[in-house]
Amino acid sequence: MKSNGLALLGGEPLVGELKKYRSIGSAEQAAVRQVLDSQCLSGFYGSPGPEFLGGPWVRKFEEAWAKRFEIEYAISVNSNTSGLIAAMGAIGLSPGEEVIVPAWSMSATAIAPLFYGGIPVFVDIEPETFCINVEQVESEINNRTRAIIVTNLFGHPAELAKLRSVADKRGIYLVEDNAQAPLGSEGGLSCGTIGHIGVFSLNYHKHIHTGEGGMCVTNDPDLAKRLQLIRNHGENMVETEGFDDISNLIGMNLRLTEMSAAVGCVQLENIDGHVEKRERLAANLSEQTRGIAGFTPPVVRKDCRHNYYCWVAKYDEEAMEVPLAVFSEALTAEGFPHSTGYLPPLYLLPVFQRRSAIGRAGFPFSLSDREYAKGLCPNTEYLHDNRVLLFEPCAWDVSDSECNLLAEAVKKVVSHVGDLSGHD
Ligand SMILES: *Cc1c(COP(=O)(O)O)cnc(C)c1O
Numbered sequence: 001m002k003s004n005g006l007a008l009l010g011g012e013p014l015v016g017e018l019k020k021y022r023s024i025g026s027a028e029q030a031a032v033r034q035v036l037d038s039q040c041l042s043g044f045y046g047s048p049g050p051e052f053l054g055g056p057w058v059r060k061f062e063e064a065w066a067k068r069f070e071i072e073y074a075i076s077v078n079s080n081t082s083g084l085i086a087a088m089g090a091i092g093l094s095p096g097e098e099v100i101v102p103a104w105s106m107s108a109t110a111i112a113p114l115f116y117g118g119i120p121v122f123v124d125i126e127p128e129t130f131c132i133n134v135e136q137v138e139s140e141i142n143n144r145t146r147a148i149i150v151t152n153l154f155g156h157p158a159e160l161a162k163l164r165s166v167a168d169k170r171g172i173y174l175v176e177d178n179a180q181a182p183l184g185s186e187g188g189l190s191c192g193t194i195g196h197i198g199v200f201s202l203n204y205h206k207h208i209h210t211g212e213g214g215m216c217v218t219n220d221p222d223l224a225k226r227l228q229l230i231r232n233h234g235e236n237m238v239e240t241e242g243f244d245d246i247s248n249l250i251g252m253n254l255r256l257t258e259m260s261a262a263v264g265c266v267q268l269e270n271i272d273g274h275v276e277k278r279e280r281l282a283a284n285l286s287e288q289t290r291g292i293a294g295f296t297p298p299v300v301r302k303d304c305r306h307n308y309y310c311w312v313a314k315y316d317e318e319a320m321e322v323p324l325a326v327f328s329e330a331l332t333a334e335g336f337p338h339s340t341g342y343l344p345p346l347y348l349l350p351v352f353q354r355r356s357a358i359g360r361a362g363f364p365f366s367l368s369d370r371e372y373a374k375g376l377c378p379n380t381e382y383l384h385d386n387r388v389l390l391f392e393p394c395a396w397d398v399s400d401s402e403c404n405l406l407a408e409a410v411k412k413v414v415s416h417v418g419d420l421s422g423h424d
Contacts, residue, residue, distance in 0.1 A: 015335030046233030073224035080201030084112035096367035103377035124377035131158035152181035155309035282308035288407035294319030
């Protein structure tokens with residue numbers, strides 16, 4: 001019967017149109033209305049005085065964040081990217097020093113060190129959890145290494161406790177790019193709070209958002225102060241603050257607006273619900289798609305919490321006997337929104353391939369003989385190259401019955417995979 005066949009080949013699609021996830025409600029609207037009524041849309045001033053640390057909503061948001069994540073200091077910024085750059089400044093990164101980064105992440109992870117002349121050193125991921133390989137991190141540390149940036153990719157914690165102890169033992173910093181993993185945890189400790197600095201994203205695509213925005217967290221008062229200075233024209237403050245070493249303390253304007261902070265306060269109050277909803281969806285999807293040969297739902301390491309920023313299934317073309325591109329096309333036709341491959345290994349970006357970042361003389365690559373050849377991180381290249389299928393729970397508002405249909409769509413394509421041979 002034609003209507004039961006694959007939608008790609010003329011059958012009925014299984015999944016109807018899904019609703020986009022909408023998390024901005026009347027409480028966010030009321031908070032923003034209060035800001036607008038106050039007429040003060042930003043409380044910051046870039047000079048000594050109480051306004052140096054921002055207006056009432058920014059301070060309230062930071063206080064609430066620090067409390068929620070049980071950390072001493074929370075410093076809001078206008079994006080996770082800004083937060084990572086500020087973190088590189090705050091740890092005192094100097095031109096020519098190396099920063100170890102994962103090959104698989106969003107580009108900002110690897111670009112942040114370049115703004116201070118740092119040299120990114122790429123380390124491969126381990127194929128089970130897609131996070132950085134700790135043994136390879138250790139083997140890349142030398143006397144030029146200043147820091148490790150680790151990404152808790154797709155919402156799953158990297159081996160954070162191990163990485164922190166490696167960093168402490170070698171006298172370098174661990175910075176967490178925790179854009180994707182709020183409420184993710186390892187051994188009961190929150191992702192973002194295990195490194196010396198953790199950075200969260202509040203952009204539209206993340207679990208909770210303020211449109212654009214980010215948050216840096218740390219337990220170190222000196223790092224916190226440096227982050228505040230870099231966020232807001234630090235050059236005007238170093239004298240008042242009595243800094244001896246003023247290197248890297250020229251500032252930018254990375255400030256969050258009062259409106260964003262007001263939205264953030266409400267989003268943070270409801271973070272458990274926002275995250276748990278996505279976790280339930282992903283866990284349900286994993287449960288229902290387990291046991292299919294050639295299709296492996298995400299794994300969660302022991303004592304870890306995965307918040308499923310992305311639900312990433314591994315795909316085996318040999319076992320499935322159809323290329324991922326064709327499988328994906330069939331799944332799309334059934335109405336299952338997804339993507340494949342995630343991002344290419346970051347060292348394949350033109351900035352590294354052509355060694356051109358700042359100025360025309362090849363700075364900072366001119367200070368280093370590190371190379372970025374294809375083949376550098378084989379696991380990342382292998383997985384990117386047609387071996388993963390990604391679904392973004394953060395983007396969709398999926399009911400339990402719709403989730404069942406998504407799982408059915410996978411099973412339908414699997415059971416009709418023979419019909420796809422020869423299709424391209
Ligand atoms: C989203 C994301 C970023 C960038 O966050 P912005 O707030 O948009 O700057 C950086 N790293 C990772 C891993 C991300 O997922």
